[in-house]
Amino acid sequence: MRNASWLGLVVAALLVLPACAPKAKPGAPAAGNLSEYTEVTLTADLGALTEKERQMIPLLIDACQAMDEIFWQEAYGDQAKLLAGITDPALRRFAEINYGPWDRLNGNEPFLPGVGAKPAGAGFYPADLTKDEFEKAVAANPEQAAALKGQYTIVRRDPGGRLVAVPYHEAFKPQVERAVARLNEAAALAEDAGLRRYLELRAQALLSDDYRPSDMAWMDMKTNGIDVVIGPIENYEDQLYGYKSTHEGYVLIKDREWSAKLARYVKLLPALQGRLPVPARYRKESPGSGSDLGAYDVVFYAGDCNAGSKTIAINLPNDEMVQLEKGSRRLQLKNAMRAKFDKILTPIADRLIAPDQKKHIQFDAFFSNVMFHEVSHGLGIKNTLDGKGTVRDALKDLGGALEEGKADVLGLFMIMKLKEMGELGEADLMDNCVTYLAGLFRSVRFGAASAHGRANLAEFTFFKEQGAFSRDSTSGSYRVDFAKMQAAVDSFSTKVLTLQGNGDYAGVEAFLPKADQMDPQLRKDLDGLASADIPTDIVFKQGMEVLNAGAAKK
Numbered sequence: 166m167r168n169a170s171w172l173g174l175v176v177a178a179l180l181v182l183p184a185c186a187p188k189a190k191p192g193a194p195a196a197g198n199l200s201e202y203t204e205v206t207l208t209a210d211l212g213a214l215t216e217k218e219r220q221m222i223p224l225l226i227d228a229c230q231a232m233d234e235i236f237w238q239e240a241y242g243d244q245a246k247l248l249a250g251i252t253d254p255a256l257r258r259f260a261e262i263n264y265g266p267w268d269r270l271n272g273n274e275p276f277l278p279g280v281g282a283k284p285a286g287a288g289f290y291p292a293d294l295t296k297d298e299f300e301k302a303v304a305a306n307p308e309q310a311a312a313l314k315g316q317y318t319i320v321r322r323d324p325g326g327r328l329v330a331v332p333y334h335e336a337f338k339p340q341v342e343r344a345v346a347r348l349n350e351a352a353a354l355a356e357d358a359g360l361r362r363y364l365e366l367r368a369q370a371l372l373s374d375d376y377r378p379s380d381m382a383w384m385d386m387k388t389n390g391i392d393v394v395i396g397p398i399e400n401y402e403d404q405l406y407g408y409k410s411t412h413e414g415y416v417l418i419k420d421r422e423w424s425a426k427l428a429r430y431v432k433l434l435p436a437l438q439g440r441l442p443v444p445a446r447y448r449k450e451s452p453g454s455g456s457d458l459g460a461y462d463v464v465f466y467a468g469d470c471n472a473g474s475k476t477i478a479i480n481l482p483n484d485e486m487v488q489l490e491k492g493s494r495r496l497q498l499k500n501a502m503r504a505k506f507d508k509i510l511t512p513i514a515d516r517l518i519a520p521d522q523k524k525h526i527q528f529d530a531f532f533s534n535v536m537f538h539e540v541s542h543g544l545g546i547k548n549t550l551d552g553k554g555t556v557r558d559a560l561k562d563l564g565g566a567l568e569e570g571k572a573d574v575l576g577l578f579m580i581m582k583l584k585e586m587g588e589l590g591e592a593d594l595m596d597n598c599v600t601y602l603a604g605l606f607r608s609v610r611f612g613a614a615s616a617h618g619r620a621n622l623a624e625f626t627f628f629k630e631q632g633a634f635s636r637d638s639t640s641g642s643y644r645v646d647f648a649k650m651q652a653a654v655d656s657f658s659t660k661v662l663t664l665q666g667n668g669d670y671a672g673v674e675a676f677l678p679k680a681d682q683m684d685p686q687l688r689k690d691l692d693g694l695a696s697a698d699i700p701t702d703i704v705f706k707q708g709m710e711v712l713n714a715g716a717a718k719k
Contacts, residue, residue: 198255198259199255200698201701202262202704203509204705204706205508205703205705205706206705206711207463207464207501207705207711208712209463209464213390213421214390214391214418215356215390218354218356218390218391221351221354222391222464223709224347224350224354225351225391225414225416226709228344228351228395229393229465230414231341231343232340232395232396232412232413233412233471234340235468236412236413236469238288239289239402239411240265240287240288240411240472241264248261256277259276260276262704263276263472263473267280267283269472270615285405286409287402289402289405289409291320291321294320294328296405296406299320299328299406302327314408316408316409317334317397317410318332318409319331319336334372334374344395345372348368348393348395349368351393357386359385360386360391360392362385363379364393366382367382367383367393367396376482380481380484380487381490381491383481383494384482384492385491387457390419391416391417392417392461393414393415394414394479394481395413395415396412396413396414397409397412398411398469398483399413399470400557401469401565401616403562407557407560411469413467413470413471414468414470415467415476415479415498416463416465417498418462419460419461420459420460420461423497424458424460424461426460427460427497427536428458430458430583433586434540438451441544441545441662442655442662443663447545447546447663448544448545449546450546450548457494458494458495458497458536458540460497461498462498462499463498463501464712465707466705473615474617474618475702477498477501477502477505477535478498478536478539479494479498480494480496480540480542480543481494483557485547485555485557488543493543495536495539495543496539497532497535497539501703502532503528505607506531508700509702510603510607511526512697512699513606514600516693516694516697516699517643518599518642518643518644519640520642522599525595525599526596526599527596529596530596533580534576534601535576537576537577537579537580538573538576539572540576541571541576542568542571542572544575545571546665546666549666549667549668550667551667551668556568556665556666559670560673561670563673563677564673566617567661567673567676567677568620568665569617570620570657570677571658571662573601573621574624574654574657574661577598577601577654580592580594581594581651581654595647598650605625605628606691606694609621609625619677619679620677623677626684627656627657628653628657629684631649631653632649633653634650641690661676
């Protein structure tokens with residue numbers, strides 16, 4: 166560690182990115198508008214919780230709010246300064262939703278005057294940093310290379326202009342200490358031994374930036390009634406390299422009845438891995454036996470998961486070593502999922518799906534598609550075949566988008582294979598296929614700045630070329646061809662799993678379309694959704710006040 170004098174200056178610099186906050190002018194044009202979002206009250210039935218579990222919830226919410234403050238710094242900089250400079254209430258709310266002055270559902274276009282393009286490295290690197298400078302610094306100083314590229318560091322310049330890595334627990338010390346205190350208070354109330362151990366280890370992890378022990382403990386939890394996902398987790402915000410993880414938090418209540426229905430699918434993961442449509446060397450890794458599926462109602466979102474488009478399912482941990490040893494947990498956020506289905510996907514289907522296929526738009530199919538998307542993250546290959554490291558490291562900034570595309574289509578692949586295996590009873594696969602197509606229209610609207618949006622654009626392009634669906638030029642509606650859809654699912658899965666196993670960065674770059682490569686007709690159809698006032702995503706009214714109000718009504 167270098168001396169504390171420059172470290173203090175570096176950490177202080179985190180609070181002033183960008184250097185100045187833009188001032189909104191009355192009547193200034195905006196790239197996005199508040200009508201892109203529809204508000205949903207985020208509540209859940211607390212009746213099944215014990216008294217101590219109910220006491221834990223406000224503590225966990227406060228810990229997540231600390232993650233929210235950190236994410237503002239990672240995504241933009243000084244939240245208070247930005248918001249204070251916006252006089253229009255709608256624009257201010259839009260900035261809060263986007264965690265900065267860039268429209269996340271519109272390719273990160275600035276929506277305030279005087280704001281430039283969003284830095285590819287967000288707030289993780291110096292604003293003037295080039296890839297060439299970073300790579301030279303890494304090559305010149307092997308002892309610091311791992312720290313500079315690390316998931317849990319901010320890169321800044323020391324007084325001499327050299328690049329240095331500041332650990333998260335030092336860079337965000339006030340928020341980390343607040344979250345740690347709340348997690349320890351919640352642990353003291355926890356009646357479930359597994360939850361108590363996880364909370365204690367997660368608090369330690371925030372102080373050390375060593376998350377593997379707490380990830381292992383999270384995987385070992387089986388009987389907890391509430392849960393919290395908290396810390397630096399996803400790396401989508403770092404579009405320079407994809408190295409840095411961003412802070413977020415969810416507070417969750419388990420739906421035990423739905424979770425019990427899902428548990429049986431976990432045992433089938435090794436068999437499904439063996440059926441992947443690639444040569445054996447691309448499926449040689451085995452999913453961990455500790456994987457589980459669960460359904461939850463989420464009562465609070467914070468940080469990365471709350472920025473722009475909202476997450477409706479979780480597949481964690483991301484640590485490849487934990488996945489190989491323990492598997493992963495897939496958490497379906499049932500209340501948020503239902504809100505998106507009712508308020509967004511169904512109106513889209515009414516406009517864009519062929520009339521005689523609208524009957525196949527079903528919530529159970531939407532739930533299954535999302536669930537098996539998350540399950541599919543655990544399948545395939547995590548380490549490149551050349552033995553040079555993980556797929557994530559090899560594919561860098563493109564890895565997230567390709568992985569999301571893989572999970573979407575492998576999810577459909579798994580559903581089709583489970584049907585062949587007799588595991589889905591009388592389920593109609595056309596429900597899944599037509600609902601999947603409607604879901605593509607929903608999530609491609611997130612834009613190419615989003616890993617999910619870029620993945621969906623790649624899927625749409627590929628499936629169109631394969632004839633998996635067609636568009637009626639008179640009605641403007643789309644129709645699924647089931648046989649061709651099945652073939653396209655296999656072909657897409659083979660393509661993506663091979664790119665991952667080969668660590669083929671150039672191949673992935675060629676495969677993933679950019680925003681300006683969107684099919685012109687698709688663009689017109691999406692514009693039609695906007696003109697019909699169909700929202701793109703949801704925004705939450707949430708927190709203890711909302712939960713207490715909901716409990717009072719009951």
